[in-house]
Amino acid sequence: MSRQLKFNIFRYNPQDPNSVPHTDSFWLDETPSLTLFIALNRLREEQDSSLNFDFACRMAICGSCGMVINGRPGLACRTLTSDLPGEITLMPLPVFKLVGDLAVDTGTWFRATNEKIESWIHTDQEFDPEALEERMENDLANSIFELERCIECGCCVASCGTANMRADFVGAFALNRVARFVMDPRDKRSDADYFEVVGTDQGIFGCMGLLACEDVCPRKIPLQDQLGILRRKMGFIGLKNLFRRKV
Ligand code: SF4
Ligand code: F3S
Ligand code: FES
Numbered sequence: 001m002s003r004q005l006k007f008n009i010f011r012y013n014p015q016d017p018n019s020v021p022h023t024d025s026f027w028l029d030e031t032p033s034l035t036l037f038i039a040l041n042r043l044r045e046e047q048d049s050s051l052n053f054d055f056a057c058r059m060a061i062c063g064s065c066g067m068v069i070n071g072r073p074g075l076a077c078r079t080l081t082s083d084l085p086g087e088i089t090l091m092p093l094p095v096f097k098l099v100g101d102l103a104v105d106t107g108t109w110f111r112a113t114n115e116k117i118e119s120w121i122h123t124d125q126e127f128d129p130e131a132l133e134e135r136m137e138n139d140l141a142n143s144i145f146e147l148e149r150c151i152e153c154g155c156c157v158a159s160c161g162t163a164n165m166r167a168d169f170v171g172a173f174a175l176n177r178v179a180r181f182v183m184d185p186r187d188k189r190s191d192a193d194y195f196e197v198v199g200t201d202q203g204i205f206g207c208m209g210l211l212a213c214e215d216v217c218p219r220k221i222p223l224q225d226q227l228g229i230l231r232r233k234m235g236f237i238g239l240k241n242l243f244r245r246k247v
Contacts, residue, residue, distance in 0.1 A: 162208055
């Protein structure tokens, strides 16, 4: 016999001065292979057309359906209700600006953070549209691609205690992004240049090693390894700078 699911969903419209944050409860019959994405669409179509949440791709690619599912950040489109208890509580991701109900504005945060960490290849090489593609060793290309798989969903940031307490902390997403450029031989920045970007308390030294980021990442990006490598690299540069100042 199929279950009847109870959904407790956060409701609030920050644009409406009369709106008060609260939780609404809905009930829905569970069907085979029901994802939270499908369940939310059914609730909106059948029970409350004002329910606000984001989605685009439905296949864990666009990163727009992140929300807190029974206390844990995750993607609605890749979460099966069969993996959850009969009572499901949905909240918007913290850290990001609330648009309404479960929808948050991750775009503004990611754009600002990408600018802060200078998230692009730094090179003096002029672009030549006629030039042949530069070759790269397969293993290196695969290692870079491994970190490039981030879909900017915001789950790692929302799960991080430091990011929740400190708006200036760039979070695991950004540290992984910097690690990706450090690996890329086309980026001509030196370790000292990277130190300028993330060798601070807002960057790698603000990370307290809480580990939640990797735990919730829907792309299973090896964040801990990358954060560890970056911490050691930046720690070494920091020590070098310290001794240089003392000489
Ligand atoms: Fe999402 Fe993972 Fe990228 Fe963080 S690192 S934004 S959890 S895909
Ligand atoms: Fe936060 Fe992950 Fe560091 S959860 S404190 S970024 S290890
Ligand atoms: Fe695109 Fe879920 S709808 S990641």
